Amino acid sequence: MTTTQSVTPTLTEGLQATQQVRRPPSRRRRFWIVAGLFLFITCLMMLSPFIWTAMSVTKPTNVAFVNPPVFVYTPTLQAFVDLWQTTYFAQYLVNTLIVAVISTVIALIIGIPAAYALARTPGYISALLLILALIFRALPRFAVVLPMYEISQQLGIYDTTYALAIALVAINQPFTIWLLRNFFAEIPVDLDEAAMIDGCTRISTLRKVMIPLMGPGILTAGIFVFLFAFQEYLTAAILTDTASKTVPVFITTQLGQTLPMLQQAGAAAMLLTLPVIGIAFVAQKYLVAGLASGAVKG
Amino acid sequence: MRKREFALLVAPSMIVMLGLLVIPLYRTMVWSFQQVEYGSPGEFIGLENYTAALTDPRFHRAVLFTIGLTLIVTAALVVLGYIIATLINQLGRWRPVVLGIMLVSYVLPNVVGAAAFSWLFDTNFGGVANYLISSLTGAEILWFTDVWPNRIMIILDTVWHLLPFAMLIILAGLQGVPNEILEAAKIDGVSSLKSHLYVIIPTIRGVLFFVTLISIMDVLRTFDQLIPLAPQAVEIGNESIMLYIYNIAFREGSEQLGLGSAISVLTILLILTMLFPFIRDTFRESKVAR
Numbered sequence: 001m002t003t004t005q006s007v008t009p010t011l012t013e014g015l016q017a018t019q020q021v022r023r024p025p026s027r028r029r030r031f032w033i034v035a036g037l038f039l040f041i042t043c044l045m046m047l048s049p050f051i052w053t054a055m056s057v058t059k060p061t062n063v064a065f066v067n068p069p070v071f072v073y074t075p076t077l078q079a080f081v082d083l084w085q086t087t088y089f090a091q092y093l094v095n096t097l098i099v100a101v102i103s104t105v106i107a108l109i110i111g112i113p114a115a116y117a118l119a120r121t122p123g124y125i126s127a128l129l130l131i132l133a134l135i136f137r138a139l140p141r142f143a144v145v146l147p148m149y150e151i152s153q154q155l156g157i158y159d160t161t162y163a164l165a166i167a168l169v170a171i172n173q174p175f176t177i178w179l180l181r182n183f184f185a186e187i188p189v190d191l192d193e194a195a196m197i198d199g200c201t202r203i204s205t206l207r208k209v210m211i212p213l214m215g216p217g218i219l220t221a222g223i224f225v226f227l228f229a230f231q232e233y234l235t236a237a238i239l240t241d242t243a244s245k246t247v248p249v250f251i252t253t254q255l256g257q258t259l260p261m262l263q264q265a266g267a268a269a270m271l272l273t274l275p276v277i278g279i280a281f282v283a284q285k286y287l288v289a290g291l292a293s294g295a296v297k298g
Numbered sequence: 299m300r301k302r303e304f305a306l307l308v309a310p311s312m313i314v315m316l317g318l319l320v321i322p323l324y325r326t327m328v329w330s331f332q333q334v335e336y337g338s339p340g341e342f343i344g345l346e347n348y349t350a351a352l353t354d355p356r357f358h359r360a361v362l363f364t365i366g367l368t369l370i371v372t373a374a375l376v377v378l379g380y381i382i383a384t385l386i387n388q389l390g391r392w393r394p395v396v397l398g399i400m401l402v403s404y405v406l407p408n409v410v411g412a413a414a415f416s417w418l419f420d421t422n423f424g425g426v427a428n429y430l431i432s433s434l435t436g437a438e439i440l441w442f443t444d445v446w447p448n449r450i451m452i453i454l455d456t457v458w459h460l461l462p463f464a465m466l467i468i469l470a471g472l473q474g475v476p477n478e479i480l481e482a483a484k485i486d487g488v489s490s491l492k493s494h495l496y497v498i499i500p501t502i503r504g505v506l507f508f509v510t511l512i513s514i515m516d517v518l519r520t521f522d523q524l525i526p527l528a529p530q531a532v533e534i535g536n537e538s539i540m541l542y543i544y545n546i547a548f549r550e551g552s553e554q555l556g557l558g559s560a561i562s563v564l565t566i567l568l569i570l571t572m573l574f575p576f577i578r579d580t581f582r583e584s585k586v587a588r
Binding site: 035038039042043045046047048049050052053056065066067068069070109110111113114116117118120121125127128129130131133134135136137138139140141142143144145146147148149150151153166167169170171173174177202203206227230231232233234238247248251252255262265266269272273276277279280281284285287288 | 308336385386398406425433466473544558
């Protein structure tokens with residue numbers, strides 16, 4: 001091992017030098033032209049539904065959905081104005097945000113201690129609980145959501161944002177626990193032991209030592225749980241009616257309607273996704289780094 | 299960790315999952331043996347719902363459709379995710395931009411993304427993809443009413459939606475591959491393709507395993523995207539298991555809750571069977587992990 005390590009740098013340098021002599025320099029460049037083109041086309045295809053929707057909603061209504069499609073037009077924001085004035089979009093957006101924020105906060109508050117305990121306790125019970133969490137993550141939604149529909153009506157909490165938020169906490173809890181547990185597993189146990197020798201209890205070790213170290217992990221888990229709640233369609237469609245309808249449900253009901261409403265649905269989709277896309281661009285560093293240090297060890 | 303501490307720390311999370319997942323699940327199991335409607339107590343009918351489900355050709359089609367979709371999409375996600383992650387891993391300046399663009403389809407709500415996706419292909423709405431295909435080849439493809447074009451569109455949309463997550467996880471895995479290994483392979487004169495096959499892929503097999511697991515779980519519960527993409531799902535047989543349950547147990551006019559619950563239970567059995575090897579391995583690993 002030691003010999004390899006000490007020899008490696010010189011060997012690599014030598015190899016690179018020979019490679020440069022042997023291979024024509026254009027080979028690497030040719031690779032990157034092909035790879036760059038491939039990545040460019042991939043990005044374009046990944047963005048195409050989004051770009052096309054953005055175009056459709058900024059077209060004047062009479063040419064928005066004609067066949068063959070129009071490519072040159074005077075952009076207008078009328079669909080956004082109509083969306084704001086003729087529908088309860090603002091209310092639905094507020095509902096969506098309330099659901100997402102409540103469920104993220106609760107998911108983290110109950111998920112962090114559980115994940116910590118699971119990461120620090122080897123043995124059958126932990127393994128069993130983690131497996132159960134894994135199975136719960138894979139459950140068909142309807143197996144839990146249809147009974148929730150009836151239970152929420154019996155309890156009189158049907159069509160409320162907090163009932164939906166709590167339902168989503170439970171549904172996303174398995175994922176939250178797994179992700180956080182893997183982050184905790186990365187932190188050396190010596191730190192716990194040192195803190196406890198210094199007189200910390202388990203709880204204060206978690207609060208004062210672990211949670212500050214878990215910043216990126218908690219942020220990553222928080223972003224994911226927020227996104228899941230923000231995006232949820234099925235659960236929201238079943239547990240809400242009019243009062244606490246969320247934007248994805250609103251957009252879906254608009255889809256079956258006539259043209260101006262369809263355009264408004266597109267406008268709603270844009271308004272909903274532009275902020276999250278912003279978040280994605282800003283948070284991507286955390287997402288990748290977070291996943292690199294935690295999630296993949298599952 | 300002492301038992302009492304362990305119990306205290308996991309209790310809140312376990313109580314929430316017990317109350318909101320286990321209890322509803324129990325009710326689904328009870329319902330699956332009943333003739334029942336919302337709000338009224340059911341009547342025990344034994345295995346009738348199960349026999350009805352298992353002999354329903356519509357259920358068979360839904361199962362085959364869902365499994366086929368899962369296999370194709372999972373394979374595509376792992377392969378494409380690996381290729382794209384490998385390329386992005388070598389990018390310099392452009393990396394944040396490309397990653398940000400790749401994430402867009404993941405942060406869009408599935409149903410909204412699928413609606414946007416359907417507009418690309420819908421002739422009625424002047425879909426640009428449809429327009430390009432018909433002006434290049436002259437063929438008018440009926441994306442929404444023909445079985446296979448519809449299936450292809452559903453596959454494309456599902457891959458489009460799930461690729462970012464698969465790619466991101468694989469990218470994270472690639473970053474964990476030690477440089478020494480790659481250099482050692484280079485010194486030994488291993489070609490680039492071979493170093494992928496024999497060095498990198500075995501090193502990150504845990505990550506690929508995780509991506510496969512998550513993809514299988516996600517595609518098996520395909521539902522959201524079919525609402526905009528397959529309005530004719532029932533007629534042309536592109537109904538997923540979840541959509542089938544929704545149609546028979548929730549849509550107005552047919553609230554066959556017992557039958558829907560029986561299918562949920564059967565789906566759980568199917569999922570457990572497909573996940574069994576993964577569950578066994580995970581159990582072995584997490585028993586020894588601290």
